[in-house]
Amino acid sequence: METTIEVKELCKSYAQIKAIENINISICRGEVFGLLGANGAGKSTAIECILGTKKQDSGTVSILGMNPKKNRKKLFERVGVQFQEANYQEKIRVDELCEVTASLYKNTLDYGVLLEQFGLYEKSKSLVSELSGGQKQRLFIVLALIPDPEVVFLDELTTGLDARARREVWRSLSQLKEKGITILLTSHFMDEVETLCDRIMILKNGESIFCGSVKEAVEASPYEKFEDAYLWYTDGEGEYENI
Numbered sequence: 001m002e003t004t005i006e007v008k009e010l011c012k013s014y015a016q017i018k019a020i021e022n023i024n025i026s027i028c029r030g031e032v033f034g035l036l037g038a039n040g041a042g043k044s045t046a047i048e049c050i051l052g053t054k055k056q057d058s059g060t061v062s063i064l065g066m067n068p069k070k071n072r073k074k075l076f077e078r079v080g081v082q083f084q085e086a087n088y089q090e091k092i093r094v095d096e097l098c099e100v101t102a103s104l105y106k107n108t109l110d111y112g113v114l115l116e117q118f119g120l121y122e123k124s125k126s127l128v129s130e131l132s133g134g135q136k137q138r139l140f141i142v143l144a145l146i147p148d149p150e151v152v153f154l155d156e157l158t159t160g161l162d163a164r165a166r167r168e169v170w171r172s173l174s175q176l177k178e179k180g181i182t183i184l185l186t187s188h189f190m191d192e193v194e195t196l197c198d199r200i201m202i203l204k205n206g207e208s209i210f211c212g213s214v215k216e217a218v219e220a221s222p223y224e225k226f227e228d229a230y231l232w233y234t235d236g237e238g239e240y241e242n243i
């Protein structure tokens with residue numbers, strides 16, 4: 001199976017804080033890979049180093065066989081990124097923002113279809129500033145998908161979405177997966193991770209403490225439910241047993 005994202009011995013510190021320590025990740029085409037961990041575990045730092053928007057101290061990254069820093073322009077024709085906090089000017093309409101985004105790429109998907117798929121079509125003429133938090137979040141996923149990417153990075157995928165919207169996003173992502181898109185996501189919702197991810201890496205204080213499937217994570221823990229197992233990995237204590 002073709003490897004689309006390869007990270008080797010990645011390290012990144014901020015002054016005394018070791019945010020990422022010796023992370024190795026290898027993701028195949030069509031795989032959904034979840035990067036998990038508590039607040040401050042190092043997920044965003046890892047994603048930024050992988051994307052090349054933050055400079056690692058050491059280690060190498062390759063996406064679709066390219067170095068994200070050296071081959072930035074060429075690579076980002078084929079990679080979509082959903083930003084957690086986007087700096088879009090808010091006095092722009094949804095369809096205008098999609099149009100501007102599409103103009104940055106050679107090959108694009110029909111954003112009308114994407115807006116429909118993510119339940120935003122009726123908001124096409126609304127200002128971005130008029131969207132609810134969850135609608136904005138879905139718009140950011142649409143923007144990430146406009147370049148018809150082979151690899152997508154989704155940071156905190158469904159944070160701020162209601163239960164129905166989360167399910168709709170899951171359904172859309174499952175369709176993307178069937179198309180063979182590679183997805184690297186972060187999430188704090190274990191039901192979502194269980195539903196979507198083929199493999200996960202759990203980070204604790206910047207180190208990988210588990211890498212494998214959800215099933216393997218549960219089997220290697222004393223628990224039967226993934227959320228309990230996840231809390232056990234990240235806390236190392238069994239205090240959630242009776243909750």
Ligand SMILES: Nc1ncnc2c1ncn2[C@@H]1O[C@H](COP(=O)(O)OP(=O)(O)OP(=O)(O)O)[C@@H](O)[C@H]1O
Pocket residue numbers: 014017019037038039040041042043044045046
């Ligand atoms: N620019 C920065 N300067 C100094 N320290 C930073 C900086 N960015 C992150 N850190 C620290 O690095 C560690 C990892 O942070 P990071 O944002 O990567 O975690 P995270 O897993 O994405 O957290 P969250 O789930 O809260 O988004 C934390 O201890 C954080 O305080």
